[in-house]
Amino acid sequence: xxxxxxxDHNATxxxxxxxxxxxxxxxxxxxxxxxxxxFGRAMRARVERAREAVAALVAxxxxxxxxxxxxxEANNSVVRGAARRRVIVSAIEHDSVRSATDDVExxxxxxxxxxxxxALERMLAASDVPALxxxxxxxxxxxxxxxxxxxxxxxxxxxxxxHCDAVQAAGKIAIDMPTLGVxxxxxxxxKLGGPQGVGAVxxxxxxxxxxxxxxxxxxRGRRAGTENVAGAAGFGVAAAIARENLDGIAGLxxxxxxxxxxxxxxxxxxxxxxxxxxxxxNTSCVAMPGVPATTQLMAFDLAGIAVSAGSxxxxxxxxxxxxxxxxxxxxxxxxSALRVSLGWTTQAGDIAxxxxxxxxxxxxLSPAAxxxxxxx
Ligand code: PLP
Numbered sequence: 001x002x003x004x005x006x007x008d009h010n011a012t013x014x015x016x017x018x019x020x021x022x023x024x025x026x027x028x029x030x031x032x033x034x035x036x037x038x039f040g041r042a043m044r045a046r047v048e049r050a051r052e053a054v055a056a057l058v059a060x061x062x063x064x065x066x067x068x069x070x071x072x073e074a075n076n077s078v079v080r081g082a083a084r085r086r087v088i089v090s091a092i093e094h095d096s097v098r099s100a101t102d103d104v105e106x107x108x109x110x111x112x113x114x115x116x117x118x119a120l121e122r123m124l125a126a127s128d129v130p131a132l133x134x135x136x137x138x139x140x141x142x143x144x145x146x147x148x149x150x151x152x153x154x155x156x157x158x159x160x161x162x163h164c165d166a167v168q169a170a171g172k173i174a175i176d177m178p179t180l181g182v183x184x185x186x187x188x189x190x191k192l193g194g195p196q197g198v199g200a201v202x203x204x205x206x207x208x209x210x211x212x213x214x215x216x217x218x219x220r221g222r223r224a225g226t227e228n229v230a231g232a233a234g235f236g237v238a239a240a241i242a243r244e245n246l247d248g249i250a251g252l253x254x255x256x257x258x259x260x261x262x263x264x265x266x267x268x269x270x271x272x273x274x275x276x277x278x279x280x281x282n283t284s285c286v287a288m289p290g291v292p293a294t295t296q297l298m299a300f301d302l303a304g305i306a307v308s309a310g311s312x313x314x315x316x317x318x319x320x321x322x323x324x325x326x327x328x329x330x331x332x333x334x335x336s337a338l339r340v341s342l343g344w345t346t347q348a349g350d351i352a353x354x355x356x357x358x359x360x361x362x363x364x365l366s367p368a369a370x371x372x373x374x375x376x
Pocket of ligand 1: 010071072094136139165188189198
């Protein structure tokens with residue numbers, strides 16, 4: 001097999017070499033960041049330097065960054081820690097928001113996968129119970145960018161707090177937390193070139209936040225436990241590189257759009273979800289009607305190409321996509337959708353090979369491409 005091609009950057013993207021070096025350097029050292037001796041102080045300095053870089057990525061204050069064990073923990077800790085009795089989330093949120101607590105209410109989305117602001121307004125008007133509204137900045141499956149500043153305007157008028165899961169958006173588009181106006185923002189290092197298993201909650205100054213993990217008082221009492229210094233250091237370096245490289249990621253849209261044009265020429269029955277709205281530059285959600293995504297996945301894997309199906313970033317399982325269902329896609333159609341996500345290592349040649357492989361899979365498996373059988 002020739003070189004394998006990785007087009008699953010929304011699941012996780014390769015670590016930046018500089019981030020790997022930072023992780024290794026910390027791991028070769030010793031010291032608990034809470035210790036007062038010089039070893040501990042050196043580790044503390046690494047954590048605080050990383051905090052500054054992560055804060056800068058979203059134009060926040062370093063003191064408002066709380067390191068977590070990843071995006072899932074960040075989302076869980078906000079939904080549970082914001083101390084609001086009512087939780088209203090968009091229907092296309094990641095499972096780590098949707099399932100963070102019981103009795104979540106879902107805001108519908110349009111057929112383009114954009115949160116329905118009028119519906120949110122109605123939901124908030126229906127009750128005086130203090131609410132937390134959670135709407136992601138960009139969707140992990142379609143890349144659709146959500147009108148978060150508008151969500152904040154509506155929520156504020158109703159006295160609700162707002163959380164934004166920016167895990168997929170960070171490092172792909174510029175984020176300015178004060179302009180967005182949200183109270184809580186979630187980030188994950190491994191989606192932007194840092195290590196897996198480290199993330200952050202970024203708070204608006206003084207936003208109430210009840211710690212999920214209590215004990216040692218680390219992270220200003222907002223997340224107890226000895227700091228993951230190596231993880232934070234890798235996150236910080238990746239965040240700084242991501243901030244410098246936003247133009248490079250923006251440039252991926254030319255490759256993605258060219259790919260979609262090529263695929264549409266091959267298959268007139270093709271469907272791209274969320275393509276009629278503002279999207280992340282790297283994401284394409286593409287259906288090959290009549291061919292199950294699992295079949296396509298295996299065919300592409302055999303061709304050495306990694307893409308993903310449905311909400312497949314969870315433990316290798318391929319389940320029906322709640323995102324596409326919320327957009328009103330029929331079950332059959334949604335079951336044939338793949339997510340192709342480009343990243344900082346993607347080259348034009350990778351896309352050319354993917355288009356050629358897609359053409360071959362379409363020719364072999366698509367009912368639309370097979371010649372009609374003539375009854376004897
Ligand atoms: N939120 C979104 C939108 C995601 O895409 C993901 C991961 O796929 C997460 C949260 C979870 O992040 P982590 O893998 O760091 O737990």
